[in-house]
Amino acid sequence: MPKSKERCQEIREEMRNTILQKSLLYFARNGFAGTKISDLSRNIGIAQGTIYVYFESKEELFREILKLADNSQMLKQMKKLTNMPISAAKKLRILSETVMKRLEEEEDFAAMIALSTQMLLEKDQASSEGTIYQTELYGYTAKLIEQGQREKTMVEESAMKLADYYWGVVYLYSLKRLFTREYEMISVEDLERTVRKG
Amino acid sequence: MPKSKERCQEIREEMRNTILQKSLLYFARNGFAGTKISDLSRNIGIAQGTIYVYFESKEELFREILKLADNSQMLKQMKKLTNMPISAAKKLRILSETVMKRLEEEEDFAAMIALSTQMLLEKDQASSEGTIYQTELYGYTAKLIEQGQREKTMVEESAMKLADYYWGVVYLYSLKRLFTREYEMISVEDLERTVRKG
Amino acid sequence: MPKSKERCQEIREEMRNTILQKSLLYFARNGFAGTKISDLSRNIGIAQGTIYVYFESKEELFREILKLADNSQMLKQMKKLTNMPISAAKKLRILSETVMKRLEEEEDFAAMIALSTQMLLEKDQASSEGTIYQTELYGYTAKLIEQGQREKTMVEESAMKLADYYWGVVYLYSLKRLFTREYEMISVEDLERTVRKG
Amino acid sequence: MPKSKERCQEIREEMRNTILQKSLLYFARNGFAGTKISDLSRNIGIAQGTIYVYFESKEELFREILKLADNSQMLKQMKKLTNMPISAAKKLRILSETVMKRLEEEEDFAAMIALSTQMLLEKDQASSEGTIYQTELYGYTAKLIEQGQREKTMVEESAMKLADYYWGVVYLYSLKRLFTREYEMISVEDLERTVRKG
DNA sequence: AATGAATGAGTGTTCATTCAT
DNA sequence: TATGAATGAACACTCATTCAT
Numbered sequence: 001m002p003k004s005k006e007r008c009q010e011i012r013e014e015m016r017n018t019i020l021q022k023s024l025l026y027f028a029r030n031g032f033a034g035t036k037i038s039d040l041s042r043n044i045g046i047a048q049g050t051i052y053v054y055f056e057s058k059e060e061l062f063r064e065i066l067k068l069a070d071n072s073q074m075l076k077q078m079k080k081l082t083n084m085p086i087s088a089a090k091k092l093r094i095l096s097e098t099v100m101k102r103l104e105e106e107e108d109f110a111a112m113i114a115l116s117t118q119m120l121l122e123k124d125q126a127s128s129e130g131t132i133y134q135t136e137l138y139g140y141t142a143k144l145i146e147q148g149q150r151e152k153t154m155v156e157e158s159a160m161k162l163a164d165y166y167w168g169v170v171y172l173y174s175l176k177r178l179f180t181r182e183y184e185m186i187s188v189e190d191l192e193r194t195v196r197k198g
Numbered sequence: 199m200p201k202s203k204e205r206c207q208e209i210r211e212e213m214r215n216t217i218l219q220k221s222l223l224y225f226a227r228n229g230f231a232g233t234k235i236s237d238l239s240r241n242i243g244i245a246q247g248t249i250y251v252y253f254e255s256k257e258e259l260f261r262e263i264l265k266l267a268d269n270s271q272m273l274k275q276m277k278k279l280t281n282m283p284i285s286a287a288k289k290l291r292i293l294s295e296t297v298m299k300r301l302e303e304e305e306d307f308a309a310m311i312a313l314s315t316q317m318l319l320e321k322d323q324a325s326s327e328g329t330i331y332q333t334e335l336y337g338y339t340a341k342l343i344e345q346g347q348r349e350k351t352m353v354e355e356s357a358m359k360l361a362d363y364y365w366g367v368v369y370l371y372s373l374k375r376l377f378t379r380e381y382e383m384i385s386v387e388d389l390e391r392t393v394r395k396g
Numbered sequence: 397m398p399k400s401k402e403r404c405q406e407i408r409e410e411m412r413n414t415i416l417q418k419s420l421l422y423f424a425r426n427g428f429a430g431t432k433i434s435d436l437s438r439n440i441g442i443a444q445g446t447i448y449v450y451f452e453s454k455e456e457l458f459r460e461i462l463k464l465a466d467n468s469q470m471l472k473q474m475k476k477l478t479n480m481p482i483s484a485a486k487k488l489r490i491l492s493e494t495v496m497k498r499l500e501e502e503e504d505f506a507a508m509i510a511l512s513t514q515m516l517l518e519k520d521q522a523s524s525e526g527t528i529y530q531t532e533l534y535g536y537t538a539k540l541i542e543q544g545q546r547e548k549t550m551v552e553e554s555a556m557k558l559a560d561y562y563w564g565v566v567y568l569y570s571l572k573r574l575f576t577r578e579y580e581m582i583s584v585e586d587l588e589r590t591v592r593k594g
Numbered sequence: 595m596p597k598s599k600e601r602c603q604e605i606r607e608e609m610r611n612t613i614l615q616k617s618l619l620y621f622a623r624n625g626f627a628g629t630k631i632s633d634l635s636r637n638i639g640i641a642q643g644t645i646y647v648y649f650e651s652k653e654e655l656f657r658e659i660l661k662l663a664d665n666s667q668m669l670k671q672m673k674k675l676t677n678m679p680i681s682a683a684k685k686l687r688i689l690s691e692t693v694m695k696r697l698e699e700e701e702d703f704a705a706m707i708a709l710s711t712q713m714l715l716e717k718d719q720a721s722s723e724g725t726i727y728q729t730e731l732y733g734y735t736a737k738l739i740e741q742g743q744r745e746k747t748m749v750e751e752s753a754m755k756l757a758d759y760y761w762g763v764v765y766l767y768s769l770k771r772l773f774t775r776e777y778e779m780i781s782v783e784d785l786e787r788t789v790r791k792g
Numbered sequence: 793a794a795t796g797a798a799t800g801a802g803t804g805t806t807c808a809t810t811c812a813t
Numbered sequence: 814t815a816t817g818a819a820t821g822a823a824c825a826c827t828c829a830t831t832c833a834t
Contacts, residue, residue: 121373176366209793235830246828247795575716
């Protein structure tokens with residue numbers, strides 16, 4: 001009596017997601033070289049071999065995690081925000097509140113930010129796949145800042161540099177979220193001061 | 199012409215420093231797990247065995263590097279700054295200018311900041327040796343901020359949190375300095391906005 | 397309509413034989429170590445687990461295959477041949493024609509020869525089960541050759557050595573049959589020259 | 595005091611050859627899949643890691659062994675033999691005596707024949723590198739046989755098929771040499787009967 | 793002191809086998 | 814009974830460390 005094909009597929013998908021999600025956190029905290037398959041599998045609660053049922057190698061697993069960490073969701077929100085008929089200051093507030101809330105509530109979000117920003121940092125090659133969304137995200141943020149500059153609410157400097165600064169600080173507090181138990185999260189206002197005028 | 203004892207000692211000291219300095223950069227860029235002794239020694243231009251003439255193990259080498267990265271020099275400047283009879287805003291300017299200048303000019307400084315901040319992040323145990331100075335540095339910075347708060351030039355929030363934020367941003371741009379070839383460094387004003395009032 | 401016990405048994409027997417026959421070829425081509433259960437089951441067109449319904453282990457499956465490859469049929473023919481009142485030369489011709497015909501027509505025969513001869517080669521221990529028939533076959537062939545030596549049609553050398561030579565060449569062309577697509581099969585006369593006098 | 599570059603190179607060459615030679619026998623006897631690096635290194639009397647100092651992988655080691663087993667020496671002799679002003683029968687005798695003598699005296703020769711013939715068998719792709727010499731060897735042997743056919747001393751059949759048969763028998767007795775302790779080696783005359791007329 | 797070949801414990805990966813469905 | 818996902822022991826390979834030179 002063979003298992004139903006559908007149920008099988010379902011189980012596979014479930015396990016694959018479990019591995020991806022747990023690995024996301026593990027890799028974000030320990031880095032690629034610092035992650036041992038033996039530790040990782042123990043952490044997930046499966047046998048080492050099981051990982052290789054779903055992924056060809058440690059490297060492939062890592063690459064798949066980076067795809068997850070592409071922040072396409074964040075990007076989608078940014079696009080929507082861009083087209084809204086409100087002031088840049090208000091847009092920034094919405095963005096910052098969303099980001100800080102997710103950072104607090106979702107450990108995975110922090111891990112995704114951490115990993116994708118690290119990739120952006122460590123690789124000068126613009127070709128790396130997982131970073132397309134990231135740089136696009138920066139682009140939209142820069143546009144938001146430019147609007148703010150026209151409205152005299154944002155600092156008069158290279159918008160791209162400021163966008164990079166803003167998301168850099170988000171990266172910084174993603175690291176804090178991931179590594180330290182007790183820490184003081186900065187406020188939305190603190191984050192906004194990276195780009196806001198007086 | 200036998201070498202004098204002193205000359206011998208001198209040569210030893212020289213090699214030891216070369217190893218430490220080159221390793222500092224290598225570890226800062228690749229992390230502890232990501233650094234192979236084989237790669238490291240090739241990068242330094244010596245044989246693998248030579249490292250073990252000067253250091254007992256990879257771990258000991260790393261610990262010695264962390265000692266180097268203790269930023270005692272920065273701390274000394276902070277202490278001096280604290281006692282100067284000038285406004286907090288001016289003190290902050292002096293500090294920020296020094297930091298940004300060193301960041302630009304000395305790659306080693308960036309590496310030291312990167313490593314010591316990472317240690318602070320990754321280890322919740324306050325006991326870790328290399329981080330004493332670091333936290334002391336934060337303490338002095340908090341005092342500076344508190345002065346600024348009394349003088350109404352600094353943001354009215356937990357001074358320790360703000361100090362942490364300030365040095366966090368310094369860490370962020372240390373990473374940029376270490377990893378990316380082309381990047382826009384933030385200005386002293388950008389850095390100061392982490393703690394300064396409008 | 398519940399299946400009858402017999403029908404059930406029949407189906408079992410059928411599957412078991414399918415596995416044995418397909419495995420025979422697979423093992424003959426890839427060797428024991430070179431055969432993966434995953435590849436083998438894919439080749440047969442069943443799930444990996446199914447093999448373990450019929451056989452306890454890879455080793456047991458291999459042992460069962462060797463039993464199949466015992467060439468008892470060949471041996472029976474040899475016995476019959478031995479007692480026939482004809483010249484050794486004629487007997488040899490009948491044997492050789494049968495062998496070469498089966499080699500050409502039945503891939504399984506080639507696989508059986510290949511596996512059983514390999515066992516004979518690789519194991520010095522005469523105790524190994526699957527090789528009893530084989531050595532018996534060699535014995536009867538030696539007798540045939542001895543008759544030929546008396547009749548002056550066979551080479552005057554150790555009959556056992558010549559029998560071994562004869563079947564060695566059969567093994568050789570079993571390998572060709574198994575591994576190469578395009579090859580020239582030797583003729584019956586070529587084979588017979590291993591033992592026949594000019 | 596660094597080791598002299600020359601001595602170092604020498605030591606490396608020596609160890610590399612030891613590994614190659616010992617592995618040749620091990621692979622010939624156990625096949626690629628049946629050879630474990632752990633067993634192999636124990637057999638050689640070195641640590642597992644040492645193999646990877648000299649070869650990138652088990653596969654590369656095997657490829658290098660196949661290059662060794664290319665029988666270029668045998669080929670050279672064949673070329674010389676071809677041009678000698680003597681009868682094909684005499685050439686065949688010289689060839690056969692050389693081959694049988696080496697088979698008896700040099701276990702490595704048997705291993706080389708075994709491995710290179712197996713490669714020839716298992717790979718239909720004519721592109722495989724290690725088999726160039728082998729097929730060339732067959733070509734020269736076929737020429738020798740053709741000369742014999744003109745001189746009426748060799749069997750009147752496809753010369754290439756006969757050459758293949760001749761070397762097939764050599765392969766067969768290489769296997770016996772490698773696998774069995776006590777065996778009767780065929781005589782030079784036995785071997786020659788593969789191609790010689792009455 | 794400096795070297796780099798050799799080592800073997802430790803890591804990534806495979807594969808025969810099990811087991812819930 | 815048949816399945817194929819899950820397992821973990823065994824295997825290939827790496828790398829921090831040692832040691833003869």
